[in-house]
Amino acid sequence: xxxMRVDAKVVMLGxxxxxxxxxxxxxxxxxxxxxxxxxxxxxxxxxxxIQVGDKVITLGIWDTAGSERYEAMSRIYYRGARAAVxxxxxxxxGKYNKNTIKSKRCYRQVKCxxxxxxxxxxxxxxxxxxxxxxxxxxxxxxxxxSEAFVSLEETGVDLDQKKDSYFYTCCHNN
Amino acid sequence: MDxxxxxxxxxxxxxxxxxxxxxxxxxxxxxxxxLVEGTEPGAVQRSAIFYHAQSYEDLTAEAENEAQRxxxxxxPQGHNEDEIDALVGEKSVExxxxxxxxxxxxxxxxxxxxxxxxxxKKHVFVLSEAGKPIYTRYGTEEALSSTMGVMMALVSFVExxxxxxxxxxxxxCKVVFLTKSPLVLVGVSKxxxxxxxxxxxxxxxxxxxVSLLTLTQLNHIFQHKQNYDLRRLLAGSEYLTDNLLRxxxxxxxxxxxxxxxxxxxxxxxxxxxSSLQAAKAKNLVFSILLAGDRLVxxxxxxxxxxxxxDLHLVFNLVGSxxxxxxxxxxxxxxxxxxxxxxxxxxxxSYLEPASExxxxxxxxxxxxxxxxxxxxxxxxxxxxxxxAYQAMKEALKCPSYSVEQVGIxxxxxxxxxxxxxxxxxxxxxxxxxxxxxxxxxxxxxYQDLHSCLHHxxxxxxxxxxxxxxxxxxxxxxxxxxxxxxFSPLATKAxxxxxxxxxxxxxxxxxxxFFILSPLTY
Numbered sequence: 050x051x052x053m054r055v056d057a058k059v060v061m062l063g064x065x066x067x068x069x070x071x072x073x074x075x076x077x078x079x080x081x082x083x084x085x086x087x088x089x090x091x092x093x094x095x096x097x098x099i100q101v102g103d104k105v106i107t108l109g110i111w112d113t114a115g116s117e118r119y120e121a122m123s124r125i126y127y128r129g130a131r132a133a134v135x136x137x138x139x140x141x142x143g144k145y146n147k148n149t150i151k152s153k154r155c156y157r158q159v160k161c162x163x164x165x166x167x168x169x170x171x172x173x174x175x176x177x178x179x180x181x182x183x184x185x186x187x188x189x190x191x192x193x194x195s196e197a198f199v200s201l202e203e204t205g206v207d208l209d210q211k212k213d214s215y216f217y218t219c220c221h222n223n
Numbered sequence: 224m225d226x227x228x229x230x231x232x233x234x235x236x237x238x239x240x241x242x243x244x245x246x247x248x249x250x251x252x253x254x255x256x257x258l259v260e261g262t263e264p265g266a267v268q269r270s271a272i273f274y275h276a277q278s279y280e281d282l283t284a285e286a287e288n289e290a291q292r293x294x295x296x297x298x299p300q301g302h303n304e305d306e307i308d309a310l311v312g313e314k315s316v317e318x319x320x321x322x323x324x325x326x327x328x329x330x331x332x333x334x335x336x337x338x339x340x341x342x343x344k345k346h347v348f349v350l351s352e353a354g355k356p357i358y359t360r361y362g363t364e365e366a367l368s369s370t371m372g373v374m375m376a377l378v379s380f381v382e383x384x385x386x387x388x389x390x391x392x393x394x395x396c397k398v399v400f401l402t403k404s405p406l407v408l409v410g411v412s413k414x415x416x417x418x419x420x421x422x423x424x425x426x427x428x429x430x431x432x433v434s435l436l437t438l439t440q441l442n443h444i445f446q447h448k449q450n451y452d453l454r455r456l457l458a459g460s461e462y463l464t465d466n467l468l469r470x471x472x473x474x475x476x477x478x479x480x481x482x483x484x485x486x487x488x489x490x491x492x493x494x495x496x497s498s499l500q501a502a503k504a505k506n507l508v509f510s511i512l513l514a515g516d517r518l519v520x521x522x523x524x525x526x527x528x529x530x531x532x533d534l535h536l537v538f539n540l541v542g543s544x545x546x547x548x549x550x551x552x553x554x555x556x557x558x559x560x561x562x563x564x565x566x567x568x569x570x571x572s573y574l575e576p577a578s579e580x581x582x583x584x585x586x587x588x589x590x591x592x593x594x595x596x597x598x599x600x601x602x603x604x605x606x607x608x609x610x611a612y613q614a615m616k617e618a619l620k621c622p623s624y625s626v627e628q629v630g631i632x633x634x635x636x637x638x639x640x641x642x643x644x645x646x647x648x649x650x651x652x653x654x655x656x657x658x659x660x661x662x663x664x665x666x667x668x669y670q671d672l673h674s675c676l677h678h679x680x681x682x683x684x685x686x687x688x689x690x691x692x693x694x695x696x697x698x699x700x701x702x703x704x705x706x707x708x709f710s711p712l713a714t715k716a717x718x719x720x721x722x723x724x725x726x727x728x729x730x731x732x733x734x735x736f737f738i739l740s741p742l743t744y
């Protein structure tokens with residue numbers, strides 16, 4: 050018996066309580082859990098099957114804990130990942146930048162930074178679901194090996210990604 | 224031990240799941256049931272699941288050795304020079320029902336100079352040897368930095384004289400210190416519990432912290448930076464400690480150093496166990512199936528034992544967090560009673576999304592996630608083919624039983640622990656103990672009895688206590704520990720005769736309440 054078949058490994062990264070788990074919850078279970086904040090312990094693995102054309106592709110999402118305590122473990126989650134999603138929270142950013150102008154500048158900085166390393170930038174809301182579907186679709190397109198798309202993309206669009214993909218996402222969890 | 228040597232002579236066939244009939248009838252006919260360890264109702268028929276399951280003393284021995292000697296209030300004053308033991312007031316026998324305003328969410332924002340903060344019946348503080356706050360049960364650590372500084376000053380002051388501060392007794396309040404380098408734990412209690420009991424609770428908190436970080440890492444951090452703020456590494460884990468403290472007040476298992484099982488027909492439990500046994504892997508050390516706060520079964524690697532403290536830490540981790548409901552959890556966990564130096568890696572997942580059944584697979588290898596995930600799949604496949612899964616789901620609908628089933632008049636509640644298996648059983652709380660306050664009060668009474676039975680210098684075998692609200696009987700033998708709670712109308716004669724009757728009833732039901740044939744792989 051073989052281990053679970055995963056077509057693309059995706060790792061969620063970011064400081065604690067920015068909303069990594071919420072973003073996964075919204076995508077996988079289409080819900081937003083209200084209630085007291087619960088931090089992730091260690092990491093949680095979710096396999097999400099996606100219909101792409103006539104194929105089913107399985108995305109293996111590693112939702113890692115943000116706490117510094119688990120940093121030593123992070124290597125095993127990065128390894129072999131097709132995509133890394135770096136999350137930050139609008140509210141956490143705001144905390145350090147009470148001044149609105151400063152905070153706006155900060156967003157620009159994040160956006161610039163993400164562009165400079167060749168990452169794609171998304172603003173999403175796990176609460177309303179805004180942009181979440183779009184974001185994950187982009188993720189799938191970039192992270193899943195192009196062979197999986199062959200039947201879909203017979204016209205020959207080159208989706209081959211040699212290097213890992215990076216995504217910057219801003220989670221509005223309020 | 225008598226029972227052990229007899230067990231050893233019985234030729235056990237490892238491939239067999241059900242116990243040999245001859246032995247079973249031997250056990251039932253034992254002339255003095257429960258007086259000898261290994262013959263009491265609920266005793267395991269093979270090697271025990273737990274390491275050190277035998278007695279409470281085993282558990283606290285280490286704490287006492289480290290504290291060198293337990294404080295003995297009755298010793299002549301002259302011998303107590305090396306202890307700060309200003310014993311003021313006497314121990315209140317009946318625990319006062321404290322008006323504890325513990326609204327769980329607001330406890331952290333509490334004003335530490337307020338009367339409400341002072342009036343909590345039990346405070347717990349953890350600090351580093353540099354006096355830096357690490358944890359407080361109520362209020363914020365920042366607001367308490369000077370208080371914790373004073374605590375550390377007290378510890379250091381006594382240490383400078385080559386002594387150890389253990390407790391301060393004053394004004395109906397006990398302050399207990401536990402130095403576990405590089406941490407210092409301080410408990411401030413108005414509950415009337417003995418120093419020994421309080422120390423035991425602090426010990427649990429210490430192990431909780433070690434389970435997150437390992438002792439090796441703790442030592443390493445503080446060797447490099449004495450004034451390190453450990454809260455950075457513990458961020459987000461405070462609620463685990465909060466919950467553990469709540470469990471210490473409410474969970475008989477922590478008091479008895481035992482765990483309780485989901486009542487389940489032994490045929491069904493044996494199938495679940497053997498399915499887990501079959502789903503083994505090279506680095507798998509323990510497979511634990513929980514139903515809420517109850518153990519369904521535990522399969523372990525041969526010669527590896529799980530200590531019940533470690534199991535309680537696992538219960539606390541799983542019970543405190545909804546995190547494992549999101550997917551398959553994979554987390555490093557140190558089991559401090561097994562090894563304080565290293566991490567195990569636990570695969571934690573529920574059998575079904577809304578199920579109470581949670582499977583924990585403990586591996587030695589951090590890369591083992593998919594192997595463990597596969598073990599779970601194999602277990603599920605095996606299980607779903609059998610009727611045992613359905614039986615387990617049925618059993619979950621009534622995870623407890625009512626005391627009326629025992630048929631002893633005036634009996635309201637009891638705790639029974641089989642020492643050789645480290646498992647206990649207890650009925651659900653009856654009508655009179657439905658409120659949280661009443662349940663905590665009853666637990667407090669049991670704690671008092673427990674303290675008396677396990678008194679460091681004058682341990683007792685029988686203890687009977689009458690009060691306006693209930694009559695209590697505690698009984699301790701080398702085989703079992705029993706606490707009975709009767710209505711105030713019960714007589715002593717009735718209570719004493721109830722012991723035998725109850726033991727017989729438990730013997731009759733032991734197949735359901737206990738894991739009689741634990742498996743290994």
